[in-house]
Amino acid sequence: MKNQLLREIQERVREETEGSKDEGRDTYDLASHERDREINFLLNARERDKLTAIEEALQRIKDKTYGMCEGGGENCEGEIRLGRLKVLPFTRLCVKCQEDMERESKIQKKFEEERGYRKLAITDIEEEF
Template sequence: MEEKMFEAFKTLLSEQKRLLIQQANQTVSRESNGAQGQLADYADIATLESDRTFHLRLRDRERKLVQKIDQALERIEDGTFGICERCGEDIGTERLKARPVTTFCINCKTQLEEEEIE
């Protein structure tokens, strides 16, 4: 892969990470402020808790994505980005564009998913 491509992926991943952290900070700020006033209706309280749980689950998934982004950035730095962990072949550029945190080529990922089904 060319150096330009590495830089493009590094920029893309860094921007994704920045946005995810920004969203997480907004969620924490919003959740720590809590509901304004007293909620008297149990349905309102349940809705508020349900929304809170939903947002926290989303942030947890995003936290895991930030970890994967950090790992991808490390692979860019050490020169292993774009190389399949399973077979050692290059991961296609189109696959990396679709999922830049991937560590498997499409063939190996397909095989792994088929093994999970069986």
């Protein structure tokens, strides 16, 4: 899996460097090319994150902690179930801890959005005075 991801990243980098000549392109071609580059950058970032997760999973195997949940939440199952590991071999959390983390993330995001709206509202009022 790791080697396959590395090959895909290398291929994308090679294609990107070969196709980076802007001569003879109009504005629309350049904009489209730039959008494609941005998408590739985001995909490469995800792949780098995945490679890092794989490396960390391999280290946990060496440390004999692979399959143990790192969440330690209130509802933690302790061990990550085999079915989950087969689907997500580099996961660090059991299902319960993953659900807790996602729930907290949603709450945090909502709080930040509301806080941003409040700041915007206060700034608008201040500008009127």
